[in-house]
Amino acid sequence: xxxxxxxxxxxxxxVEHPAGDAGGGRPPGAVTRRMLxxxxxxxxxxxTGVPALRALRRAYPGHELILAAPPELAEAxxxxxxxxxxxxxxxxxxxxxxxxxxxxxxxxxxxDLHGNGPPSHRLLLALGPARLLAFAHPETxxxxxxxxxxxxxxxxxxxxxxxxxGIPADARDLALPRPPGASPAPGAVVVHPGAASAARxxxxxRYAAVVRELLRRGHRVAVTGGPGEEELVAAVSVGGAxxxxxxxxxxxxxxxxxxxxxxxxxxxxxxxxxxxxxxxSVTLFGPVPPALWGPPPSPLHAALWxxxxxxxxxxxxxxxxxxxxGTAEVLRAALGVMARRRVxxxx
Numbered sequence: 001x002x003x004x005x006x007x008x009x010x011x012x013x014x015v016e017h018p019a020g021d022a023g024g025g026r027p028p029g030a031v032t033r034r035m036l037x038x039x040x041x042x043x044x045x046x047x048t049g050v051p052a053l054r055a056l057r058r059a060y061p062g063h064e065l066i067l068a069a070p071p072e073l074a075e076a077x078x079x080x081x082x083x084x085x086x087x088x089x090x091x092x093x094x095x096x097x098x099x100x101x102x103x104x105x106x107x108x109x110x111x112d113l114h115g116n117g118p119p120s121h122r123l124l125l126a127l128g129p130a131r132l133l134a135f136a137h138p139e140t141x142x143x144x145x146x147x148x149x150x151x152x153x154x155x156x157x158x159x160x161x162x163x164x165x166g167i168p169a170d171a172r173d174l175a176l177p178r179p180p181g182a183s184p185a186p187g188a189v190v191v192h193p194g195a196a197s198a199a200r201x202x203x204x205x206r207y208a209a210v211v212r213e214l215l216r217r218g219h220r221v222a223v224t225g226g227p228g229e230e231e232l233v234a235a236v237s238v239g240g241a242x243x244x245x246x247x248x249x250x251x252x253x254x255x256x257x258x259x260x261x262x263x264x265x266x267x268x269x270x271x272x273x274x275x276x277x278x279x280x281s282v283t284l285f286g287p288v289p290p291a292l293w294g295p296p297p298s299p300l301h302a303a304l305w306x307x308x309x310x311x312x313x314x315x316x317x318x319x320x321x322x323x324x325x326g327t328a329e330v331l332r333a334a335l336g337v338m339a340r341r342r343v344x345x346x347x
Contacts, residue, residue, distance in 0.1 A: 007066065007087045007101070010078035035063040036107040038114045038124060040089040040097045042196065043250075043269030045154075046073055046080075047174070047276055048293070049113050052158035053082040055169035056111060059162075063108065068100055075250040079176050093196075093314060096120045102127055109133065113158050116148040133165050154293055172296060176276040181251050183259030185242045188222040189214050189334065190257060190274075192265035193236045194229040199287045199315035200266045202322055204235040209327045210264065214334070215239045222256060224248060224270065262338050264330060266322070267293050275301060280337035282330060286322025287311030299340040302333040 037056065039049050046069060057065055067077050068089040077083040089097040096119040110129035114120040117137035124132055125142070134140075135148040146164035149157070159169035193207040211221050221241040225233035230245040237243035248256065254273060257263055263274035263281045267288060274281035280300045283290070287310065290303035306324035313319075 007085050008071065008074050009085050010074050011084045033060075033063045033108045034066055034105075035060055035109040035111065036066050036068060036087070036100075036102070036124065036127070036129065037083075037111045038068045038089070038100075038120060040069050040091060040114060041094060042070075043073060043076060044267070044272040044293075046076055047176075047269070047272035048154045049158055050080050050082070050176075050276070051155055051171050051173040052113055052162055052169055053080055054173050055159065055162050055167050057082040059167045060109065066107075068097070073250075076254075079179075079250070079254065081177070096123055099123070100127065106130065113161075117143065133161065135161060151292065153291065155296075174276050174296070175278065176254070176273075178277070179251055179254040179258055181255040183255045184244070184252060185220060185222040185256060186259045187261055188220040188242060188256075188259075189338075190222050190224060190260045190263045190265075190270065191236060191241075192224045192263065192268065192270040193232055194225045195266045195268045197314045198317055199311060199313055199319045200268065200322065201232075201318060202266055202284050202286075202325065203318060204232055206327050206330075207236045207264075208238045210330050210334070211236060211241050212239050213327075213331055215241060219261065222260070224253070224256070261341075262334055264334055271295070280341045282333045282337060284322060284325050284330065286319030286325075287313040287315065300337055302337050304329060304333060 066085045067083045068087045070090040071088040074086045091097040106128035110124040112134035118139040121140040155171040159171045162169040195201045223237035224244045227247040233245035258277040271283040285305035294303040295301035311319040
C-alpha cells in the first residue's frame, strides 16, 4: 500500500501524493477536480455503500473520486468500479478518523457517507470543500442536507441522501463483477463464524454442528476468519472442512464467495459480499434487524432473525436474539437457498 498516509490509485488515474512528491503523471499546472468521500468503516459498510458510490461516479464523471477508507479495502474499492483513489483513513469501531492525510487544494466536493455528524461533518469541513453533501445536524447548521432517519436500511439511507441533492441513486445497484481469480475451494459452502463484536458472533459450537451436518450430507465446506480469529476458525473447521484463517486478501475472498454454493455467516462483510456476487446466503441477525442491514428480497438470500428489543451491536456477549437461532434453523435455511439456486440461478 505504500507508506502510511499516502493515497493509493485503485483505477490507474491520478493519485494525490503527500507534500513534496511530484507524482500523478499530470502536466505542470493541470487541474483535476477532486471529490472526497468519507466512509472509513469495514468491508460490509463499503459494500452497502456501493450504490451511493456509483451514483456519485455517474453524477461527477470528470472528478477524481477519492474514498477515505481503511487501506486494506483498496482492492474492494477498485472492484466497485466507482473509486479512483483510496485515501487511508480508519478508526476503532465506527468512530470518526483523525485528521485526513489530504494535500493540495481543498476538495471540490466532499461527501459524508460515514455517519450523521457532527464529528464526520467537522472532519470534512476542516478541509474547506467547495461543497459538502451530508445529512443535517443541529450542531453543524452550515450543512444543508436532509434529516437523518434512525430506522432506515443502510443502502437506502445513503441513496436518499444523494437524491436530496438531485443525484439519482438506486439502492439495488449492488453487484460486483465476477473476480478474475479461481476459488481456492470451488463449490464449497463458505462458513464465516467471525464478526467485529461478540454481540454478532453466533456460538462456535453451533457453527461447528452445522459444518458437521453439511459434510455428512456430502457438501464441501470452507471456514473463513479474519485476523485474530485463528482459534475460532480452528474450532469451527471440524471433520475435514477447509480452513482459511487470518483474513484472506479481498481478491481471494471474493473468488471464494463467488464460486461458493452458499455463504453462512453473521451480519458481517462476507454476507454482503455474497449478495454482491449473487451467491446464495444465510445471514444470522441479532442486535440489529435485517430491516436495517439485511440482503435485498431474493429467494437466494435468507435473513434469520427472531424479533425482540434492539440490542447493542458492539456488545461483549452474543446478543440474546442471536442465540434464539438454532442449528436446525440455519441448516434448513442453507439447504433451502441452495435448492432455490438450482431452480432460479439467475435470480
